[in-house]
Amino acid sequence: MRMLKPVAVPLIAVGLALGIGAIILAVSGANPIEAYGALIDGSLSSQKTVGRTLEKATPLIMGGLAVALAFRAGLFNIGGQGQLVVGGIFSAAVGFGFEGLPWIIHAPMALAVGALAGAAWGSIAGILKATRGAHEVITTIMLNFVALNLTDWLASNPWKDEGILSRTPAVEESALIPLWGSFPTGFLVAVAASIGCWYLLERTNLGFEIRSVGLNGDAARYAGISVQRIIIATMAISGLLAGAGGAIETQGVIGRYEPGFNAGLGFNGITIALLARNHPLGVIPAALLIGAMEAGGSMMQFNADVAPEITDIIEALMLLFVATPIVVRWFFSRQEAAEVSVTAGWGSS
Amino acid sequence: MPDHLLPLDSPTAVSDPVGVAAPPALEVRGVTKRFGDVLANEDVDFRIERGRVHALLGENGAGKSTLVNIIFGLYQADTGEVRRNGEVVNLNGPRDAIAQQIGMVHQHFQLVPVLSVAENVVLGDEPTRHGVVDLGEAAAVVQRLSERFGLDIDPQSIVEDLPIGIQQRVEILRALYREVDILILDEPTAVLTPQETGHLLEVLRGLADTGVAVVFITHKLREVMAVADEITVMRRGRVVGHTVPADTDESDLASMMVGRPVELRLKRTPASPGDKMLAIVDLVVNDDRQTQALNGINLDVRAGEVVGVAGVEGNGQRELVEAVTGLRGVISGSIILDGEEIAGRPPRQISTMGVAHIPEDREKLGLIGAHTVADNMVLNRYHHRPYSRHGIRRPAAVDDEATRLVEEFDVRPPNIAAMVATLSGGNKQKVVAAREFSHESKVMVAAQPTRGIDIGNIEFIHRRLIEYRDAGMAILLVSAELDEVLGVSDRVAVIYGGRIVSCEPAEGIDRDRVGRLMLSGADG
Ligand SMILES: Nc1ncnc2c1ncn2[C@@H]1O[C@H](COP(=O)(O)OP(=O)(O)OP(=O)(O)O)[C@@H](O)[C@H]1O
Ligand SMILES: [Mg+2]
Numbered sequence: 001m002r003m004l005k006p007v008a009v010p011l012i013a014v015g016l017a018l019g020i021g022a023i024i025l026a027v028s029g030a031n032p033i034e035a036y037g038a039l040i041d042g043s044l045s046s047q048k049t050v051g052r053t054l055e056k057a058t059p060l061i062m063g064g065l066a067v068a069l070a071f072r073a074g075l076f077n078i079g080g081q082g083q084l085v086v087g088g089i090f091s092a093a094v095g096f097g098f099e100g101l102p103w104i105i106h107a108p109m110a111l112a113v114g115a116l117a118g119a120a121w122g123s124i125a126g127i128l129k130a131t132r133g134a135h136e137v138i139t140t141i142m143l144n145f146v147a148l149n150l151t152d153w154l155a156s157n158p159w160k161d162e163g164i165l166s167r168t169p170a171v172e173e174s175a176l177i178p179l180w181g182s183f184p185t186g187f188l189v190a191v192a193a194s195i196g197c198w199y200l201l202e203r204t205n206l207g208f209e210i211r212s213v214g215l216n217g218d219a220a221r222y223a224g225i226s227v228q229r230i231i232i233a234t235m236a237i238s239g240l241l242a243g244a245g246g247a248i249e250t251q252g253v254i255g256r257y258e259p260g261f262n263a264g265l266g267f268n269g270i271t272i273a274l275l276a277r278n279h280p281l282g283v284i285p286a287a288l289l290i291g292a293m294e295a296g297g298s299m300m301q302f303n304a305d306v307a308p309e310i311t312d313i314i315e316a317l318m319l320l321f322v323a324t325p326i327v328v329r330w331f332f333s334r335q336e337a338a339e340v341s342v343t344a345g346w347g348s349s
Numbered sequence: 350m351p352d353h354l355l356p357l358d359s360p361t362a363v364s365d366p367v368g369v370a371a372p373p374a375l376e377v378r379g380v381t382k383r384f385g386d387v388l389a390n391e392d393v394d395f396r397i398e399r400g401r402v403h404a405l406l407g408e409n410g411a412g413k414s415t416l417v418n419i420i421f422g423l424y425q426a427d428t429g430e431v432r433r434n435g436e437v438v439n440l441n442g443p444r445d446a447i448a449q450q451i452g453m454v455h456q457h458f459q460l461v462p463v464l465s466v467a468e469n470v471v472l473g474d475e476p477t478r479h480g481v482v483d484l485g486e487a488a489a490v491v492q493r494l495s496e497r498f499g500l501d502i503d504p505q506s507i508v509e510d511l512p513i514g515i516q517q518r519v520e521i522l523r524a525l526y527r528e529v530d531i532l533i534l535d536e537p538t539a540v541l542t543p544q545e546t547g548h549l550l551e552v553l554r555g556l557a558d559t560g561v562a563v564v565f566i567t568h569k570l571r572e573v574m575a576v577a578d579e580i581t582v583m584r585r586g587r588v589v590g591h592t593v594p595a596d597t598d599e600s601d602l603a604s605m606m607v608g609r610p611v612e613l614r615l616k617r618t619p620a621s622p623g624d625k626m627l628a629i630v631d632l633v634v635n636d637d638r639q640t641q642a643l644n645g646i647n648l649d650v651r652a653g654e655v656v657g658v659a660g661v662e663g664n665g666q667r668e669l670v671e672a673v674t675g676l677r678g679v680i681s682g683s684i685i686l687d688g689e690e691i692a693g694r695p696p697r698q699i700s701t702m703g704v705a706h707i708p709e710d711r712e713k714l715g716l717i718g719a720h721t722v723a724d725n726m727v728l729n730r731y732h733h734r735p736y737s738r739h740g741i742r743r744p745a746a747v748d749d750e751a752t753r754l755v756e757e758f759d760v761r762p763p764n765i766a767a768m769v770a771t772l773s774g775g776n777k778q779k780v781v782a783a784r785e786f787s788h789e790s791k792v793m794v795a796a797q798p799t800r801g802i803d804i805g806n807i808e809f810i811h812r813r814l815i816e817y818r819d820a821g822m823a824i825l826l827v828s829a830e831l832d833e834v835l836g837v838s839d840r841v842a843v844i845y846g847g848r849i850v851s852c853e854p855a856e857g858i859d860r861d862r863v864g865r866l867m868l869s870g871a872d873g
Contacts, residue, residue: 203742204741205731205740206740208731208742211720212717212720215717216713216716216718218713219713219714219716219717220717221696222676222708222714222729223696223728223731224695224696224700224701224729225697
């Protein structure tokens with residue numbers, strides 16, 4: 001039971017959310033079985049729909065990792081959206097700005113520049129926190145607005161495509177992250193990033209430092225860890241992940257940078273991280289779940305005549321149940337609930 | 350075991366002066382509680398009588414906290430029962446315990462710092478008038494309770510402005526307000542100054558005299574002898590003895606706890622001090638509120654010598670320790686480690702240069718509760734070889750070292766993969782001590798190194814300190830326990846108001862004079 005618990009809480013939350021979603025569907029006059037059938041149809045029924053699910057899941061994994069990693073250092077990175085769009089536009093710039101490069105160089109280069117742009121964006125909040133004590137929730141939210149306006153301006157001025165639309169030119173073919181059949185290659189990058197984050201946290205000194213700072217900053221300082229350095233490094237890595245997510249969107253899905261196309265991707269990272277309980281490998285199934293709902297949402301609208309917002313409602317419910325464990329804890333025996341609250345003290349633990 | 354200590358299975362072991370007619374206020378029967386492989390309580394019988402102070406003693410990890418947590422409903426026994434006034438009760442949480450008029454004072458207070466004393470006391474059970482919380486009534490009730498039990502608290506003061514000892518009384522008031530007639534305190538004196546301890550013991554005595562049953566856990570046998578009406582001793586999860594102060598003495602209790610005779614006085618050879626290892630010169634340091642805490646302190650520690658700093662808590666000891674270990678900035682003056690200036694350097698550099706540090710607050714500074722025992726054993730050396738190479742951790746090397754230290758320092762349970770937070774208080778302290786003693790250092794700064802540790806382990810740590818001294822280490826010992834300072838140190842410095850008011854050899858020192866210096870900064 002104890003081993004199962006970290007997995008059980010999100011599972012129960014998902015189940016509850018789907019159950020309540022069914023009730024809402026029924027109340028709104030739709031047939032829940034039909035609607036959920038269409039949802040599965042649109043996300044898992046064929047190679048093509050599975051491909052779409054994976055494609056949707058890819059930026060969600062990256063955004064989820066960004067939030068989860070920051071959280072392990074005790075930081076709440078709300079700035080995934082800003083880091084993602086900055087990463088997206090810089091990878092586009094490299095993508096359309098260079099011609100005649102071989103794929104093996106161009107695509108990774110665009111991805112790397114996008115990721116680094118995200119890292120730079122993320123580290124601003126880290127530096128503000130480490131040197132000025134500015135709370136990262138406030139600064140990352142403000143930086144989201146700045147990023148939004150900055151990328152809008154870039155896409156409608158210096159990096160504007162020909163024509164009337166505010167968007168960058170399409171990236172060179174050599175900068176695309178291609179589909180492999182119907183399998184989006186970017187998904188592999190996201191899975192590798194998850195494994196990389198796990199390795200970083202569990203097997204490296206930097207990861208140990210990040211976890212130590214997140215669990216007990218005073219003890220980390222006592223242990224000789226520079227808390228400031230870790231805050232900056234963590235925010236940079238967090239931004240790197242979100243920025244890479246934006247780059248993969250640009251290079252693997254949209255083919256250019258278009259304002260508005262990435263809306264909400266960065267914020268979904270918070271949902272994913274919560275569902276995954278901030279575990280870098282848990283981010284993968286969490287993102288697949290949400291990705292499937294996004295991919296199947298339109299099919300549900302089409303076949304079962306259900307407003308696509310229903311998936312948003314279900315996602316919101318999942319978030320609610322994961323974030324308020326009281327509901328879920330009700331499912332567990334009271335004994336276990338009590339054991340969570342071990343009192344700490346000189347002698348009382 | 351001395352023959353006047355009654356073994357448990359003797360029929361007279363549990364005295365029953367009132368007879369079967371009046372059941373005890375609370376009785377625990379045959380309670381067993383397991384945590385994974387650890388048998389924390391095994392077939393425990395324990396009874397609490399009205400109007401008596403019942404001291405619960407035992408080694409670190411003996412199962413004392415577990416037992417009282419079961420009585421307070423925080424843990425549920427695997428088998429066995431709890432009877433309240435003779436009736437079996439089900440305690441599934443603190444709420445149930447409070448409904449049974451059982452109160453508990455935790456080591457980490459559960460108070461809201463920004464609220465007043467009165468607000469904290471009534472919180473969750475507020476007196477109301479027309480549906481609105483009646484703060485005037487709350488203050489009046491608190492005032493009455495405080496006077497009745499001699500607690501001497503102003504209901505209007507804000508909790509965060511109060512010293513620890515007073516905050517603890519607010520916790521006691523919280524329980525009394527709920528009209529408990531069983532009050533449990535888990536190591537209440539571990540964080541108190543001797544004066545505060547004295548007052549707490551008086552309060553407990555007073556409570557018992559009004560009919561409350563008091564259970565308190567402590568490692569300080571002197572407190573037990575002073576205030577307890579009866580004593581229960583646990584070892585390795587079992588109750589191993591029950592007695593009354595009149596029938597026992599400190600050394601009997603110590604051997605009953607540990608299961609072997611214990612040296613209460615440290616045997617030690619004279620020191621042979623060498624070169625100056627640590628020199629503190631005209632050191633000025635501020636406290637958290639930016640007022641001067643150390644006003645130009647001078648103090649030397651030589652290799653192969655223990656210098657003890659005695660003083661009432663809050664006279665600059667904490668700031669001294671933090672400045673020497675790099676955790677606190679220095680305003681002026683210098684700290685010289687083996688000829689090199691270390692004042693103002695970051696903690697890691699100072700640690701690498703050879704300063705080990707047992708911090709006074711192990712939960713806050715010394716350990717990361719959610720890390721394993723193994724990770725905590727290398728908490729400040731994880732980046733050294735062999736524990737990591739090129740930034741990659743090497744868990745096998747960490748585990749080897751942790752296994753060695755756990756064995757050497759007898760950490761129980763000897764499970765290096767356990768989260769430190771699940772260890773008993775004293776075993777946590779052993780983890781910190783084990784780690785710091787295993788450094789190759791020039792100077793050891795030991796702040797309250799035996800806080801929360803049982804008699805047997807105190808002896809062990811004191812012997813360790815002396816061994817390290819004899820191996821040529823310079824030891825700066827800071828302790829609120831005058832006995833500890835006098836027993837272990839070669840020289841004793843008294844700190845008062847941020848100054849060293851005296852520093853002299855421990856040999857033949859006048860205990861009363863040190864006490865006067867600690868209290869007033871002057872002799873006489
Ligand atoms: N929540 C828990 N999870 C796992 N093991 C636990 C937990 N709580 C206590 N233990 C184990 O149970 C045993 C008894 O612990 P307990 O805290 O009751 O000891 P104690 O007598 O209070 O010791 P101390 O004097 O050091 O405070 C210890 O071995 C401890 O490691
Ligand atoms: Mg305890």
